[in-house]
Amino acid sequence: MFVCYTVYNSTATEPPVWFGSPLEVQRYRREECPMNRDEVKAIWSALQIILQDGTLQKSYEKAFDAIAEDFLRRVSELRHAENALNEEINTELYRWALETIGVMMFGVRLGCLQGPVHIPSDNRRPEMTSMDDDIKDLCSLSQRNLDDLTPAEQLVRCSLEIADENYLVRSESTLKPDSERFKNAVLTFDRHFSLTQQFLTEAQARLYNGDIKPEQILFDKLKPLGEKMLPIAADVLLAGVDPLAQTALSMFYQLSLHPAQQQRAHDEVVWSKASKDAGIETGDLPYITACVREAMRLKPVTGGVVRRSKEELVIDGYEIPAGVDIVLAHGVSSKTEEEWGRAKSFIPDRWISQGWTPIQASRAHSFASLPSGQSCPATGIISPMLIPLATRMLDKYRLEWHGPKPKLVTGGVNKLQPPYYFVLQNAS
Numbered sequence: 001m002f003v004c005y006t007v008y009n010s011t012a013t014e015p016p017v018w019f020g021s022p023l024e025v026q027r028y029r030r031e032e033c034p035m036n037r038d039e040v041k042a043i044w045s046a047l048q049i050i051l052q053d054g055t056l057q058k059s060y061e062k063a064f065d066a067i068a069e070d071f072l073r074r075v076s077e078l079r080h081a082e083n084a085l086n087e088e089i090n091t092e093l094y095r096w097a098l099e100t101i102g103v104m105m106f107g108v109r110l111g112c113l114q115g116p117v118h119i120p121s122d123n124r125r126p127e128m129t130s131m132d133d134d135i136k137d138l139c140s141l142s143q144r145n146l147d148d149l150t151p152a153e154q155l156v157r158c159s160l161e162i163a164d165e166n167y168l169v170r171s172e173s174t175l176k177p178d179s180e181r182f183k184n185a186v187l188t189f190d191r192h193f194s195l196t197q198q199f200l201t202e203a204q205a206r207l208y209n210g211d212i213k214p215e216q217i218l219f220d221k222l223k224p225l226g227e228k229m230l231p232i233a234a235d236v237l238l239a240g241v242d243p244l245a246q247t248a249l250s251m252f253y254q255l256s257l258h259p260a261q262q263q264r265a266h267d268e269v270v271w272s273k274a275s276k277d278a279g280i281e282t283g284d285l286p287y288i289t290a291c292v293r294e295a296m297r298l299k300p301v302t303g304g305v306v307r308r309s310k311e312e313l314v315i316d317g318y319e320i321p322a323g324v325d326i327v328l329a330h331g332v333s334s335k336t337e338e339e340w341g342r343a344k345s346f347i348p349d350r351w352i353s354q355g356w357t358p359i360q361a362s363r364a365h366s367f368a369s370l371p372s373g374q375s376c377p378a379t380g381i382i383s384p385m386l387i388p389l390a391t392r393m394l395d396k397y398r399l400e401w402h403g404p405k406p407k408l409v410t411g412g413v414n415k416l417q418p419p420y421y422f423v424l425q426n427a428s
Contacts, residue, residue, distance in 0.1 A: 003315055004370075007307050013313070027189075034228060039228070040231075040235075042230075043228070047232075048087050048380070051104075060381075067388075069392055070113040072397075074095075078117065083422075085424055089422060090418065094241060096113065097244040097245040098152075098237070099152075102237070105236050107207065110152045112156050115153070122139075123127070134178060142160070151195055151198055151199070155192065163412070165188075166412055193234050193235070203219060210231050225275075243378075244378075247386065249416055249420075253416060254295040254299065255390070256399035262399065264287055268286075269391055285391060288391055290348035296382070298334070298335045300375075300414065305370075308326070330369075334369045336368065339364040397426060401421050402421045
């Protein structure tokens with residue numbers, strides 16, 4: 001933990017710059033990107049501070065809950081034989097993630113969760129569910145003509161293509177301008193940028209034509225950015241959707257393995273609803289919040305963060321020359337036994353102040369669990385996004401996992417690989 005603390009707080013290190021990437025080429029060609037790197041860094045740092053404001057987070061509660069409700073309505077229609085979920089759950093999570101981040105950034109709904117749910121088989125045959133190992137790509141958006149998709153669906157499809165092809169990850173093919181992968185990435189980024197511009201224009205029109213709604217507060221605060229708002233919004237959508245969707249998927253997986261914890265979370269939701277019906281304000285849901293934080297600790301979406309030394313420095317007695325990439329392995333530190341105690345176990349109680357002292361999360365170093373790294377602008381708002389999703393799910397259903405342990409692959413983010421063996425049972 002000392003190494004993480006030292007590196008993050010050192011002025012002698014910085015995030016490595018990825019020169020010659022498809023995204024850099026695409027942004028260089030666009031006249032709508034009038035910012036240098038120092039300006040981008042300053043704006044992202046300011047955005048991180050703003051999004052950690054508890055009052056601002058509260059302003060999104062109703063919007064985030066409405067999005068979670070829409071997601072649950074759609075995912076309930078994906079149940080096939082014996083209540084198994086098909087692989088379209090992945091696409092639906094990207095729809096949810098983009099809609100959630102869109103509301104956070106623009107203060108308006110994008111429409112990612114509108115339209116009919118894609119059901120791969122009319123008669124819901126068992127062989128078309130995730131109970132089988134040999135499953136074809138069931139992503140509806142990748143199989144449809146692009147012109148037949150709504151702008152919101154096109155944006156979801158762009159996000160999936162960028163994530164699936166690892167266009168944001170430095171590799172030989174994404175650094176060769178003459179490769180097909182490089183060219184396809186530039187085209188995809190350009191389409192993503194144009195769609196973001198369309199939604200930004202619509203959001204600006206709505207903001208200036210009425211009273212500011214709670215979910216529009218951030219968008220209103222960012223008005224002084226002017227023309228710089230567009231590239232920042234595009235970067236937020238590019239950088240945020242894949243990690244948020246994968247974090248939600250990992251959270252569902254962790255919950256599916258622990259029925260007792262699900263039952264306790266369900267009871268908390270039922271108690272909260274009954275109290276509100278009786279006119280008693282209950283406040284937050286501490287156990288569900290703890291479940292979300294524990295899932296993020298066990299499977300952080302960011303396995304590691306890289307910092308490059310700008311000059312010579314000494315870390316924990318080691319002399320580090322300038323120009324060296326230092327990997328901060330958050331996926332390891334979040335499961336260090338000395339910090340956590342029963343580190344590989346799913347124990348939400350460690351995040352509750354009345355929990356068992358030897359495994360209390362407050363015993364761990366503050367840098368021991370950084371699921372998104374230390375400088376990600378969304379660090380403070382990820383939990384408020386996931387909590388209504390978990391609340392809606394556990395209120396109505398029980399998640400089960402009927403299959404082998406999924407493979408975890410690290411690209412730009414840590415991802416659980418399909419097939420997914422989720423079964424969605426009705427809550428008792």
